[in-house]
Amino acid sequence: MDGHTVADRVAKLTGQEVGRATPKGGSHAWTVFRVELADGTPLFVKALPDGPEGDGFTGLFQSEAHGLDWLGQPTASLVPDVVAVDSHTLVLSWVDERPATPRAAEVLGRRLAETHTAGADSFGARNDGFIGPLPLENTPATEWPRFYAERRLAPYLRRAADRGVLTPADTRTVEKVIDSVEDLAGPPEPPARIHGDLWGGNVLWRDNDAVLIDPAAHGGHRETDLAMLALFGIPHLDRLRDSYNEVAPLAEGWRQRVALHQLHPLLVHVCLFGAAYRTTTMDAARAALRG
Structure with missing residues (x-):
């Protein structure tokens, strides 16, 4: 090109x-x-x-x-x-990028909370989408646990297993997460308006705030965006999370659910990049089951 x-x-x-x-x-x-x-x-x-x-x-x-x-x-x-x-x-x-600052992280945390609480009509979306180059099924659902299990975990588990990256034992471990997702999901939450692929590379910092790019946007669980920010690291995450909580406090036990929410993006990475992400993915699956 x-x-x-x-x-x-x-x-x-x-x-x-x-x-x-x-x-x-x-x-x-x-x-x-x-x-x-x-x-x-x-x-x-x-x-x-x-x-x-x-x-x-x-x-x-x-x-x-x-x-x-x-x-x-x-x-x-x-x-x-x-x-x-x-x-x-x-x-x-065009976004003129600047180094991340605590002030910008605080502003991002508040704006992310405001966006999440704006809500969505359902879990999912009217149309299917993409996460990176991979298709993302968004068939609407009324309950998040089964939506997450059936639309986010199962398709990428199958793709990773078909590639031979995950062993049969690995597959069984992730299937246990899928089968137990209602017990692991925590208190019910309404559909949040989430970015859906919110790793640090999709955050562009400016002088006093930040801009988000490359979304896989849909109605989802708000803990998903925050868990993904933690997955690959982002500057001033604690400040961001604290300011988020001032606007929309997270439900009790959210720390124990981080691995559950990280499992989907990790399976996506296994599908895209292969065995380099296998160990991290399986660590997340086992941590999710421990709850």
Whole structure:
């Protein structure tokens, strides 16, 4: 994917003259660019290649754009603006990143709580989505434990087992979590408006707050976002969590449920990256069963 092609796409989508498009790396099948309009306005662009490689991700960028819009309804400053989107190109407002600060973490914690408590119509969503490049089933459900077991754990367990990354014994351990999820889930909670893929790399820090990108947004359990922030580490997590609790206190026993909520993203990583995540995934499954 070259800059000229992306510049042409952005010009057609926005109806504005484009100055230049500079590649900034890539992930999975797409490449990211900083695009400057002729008036100097910077934009962030994700672009899929033309042809079969890009066509295999039909709906991914539209799903991402919808998720950003939905997450931004309670608190617009939590996400970048969606400038334009089609099946192969996503254009967002540019975010000038800064080092994370305790103040920014506190603001993010409050805004995340406000977004979660804005709620959702059900667990799941009207349409299926993606988590990274993988499909994400969002068939709505009224109860979170079975939704999590059937839509989040079981599909990726099957995929990981089919790849041969998890052993039969590993599979049985995760199946025990699936079978016991009602007992492990804690007090019932209403559907929260969650990001769904909230690891530290999807948090862009600014001077006094942060912006969230790359969502797998759906109605889910609010502990899921917080557990994922803890999974791969994020600066000032304690400050973020404390300010979250000031707005929307977490239910008793949330610490014992962190591993349960981390099991889904870890299974996704096993599916994407293989055996490097097997040990961490199985540690999480055993910790979830201990509760």
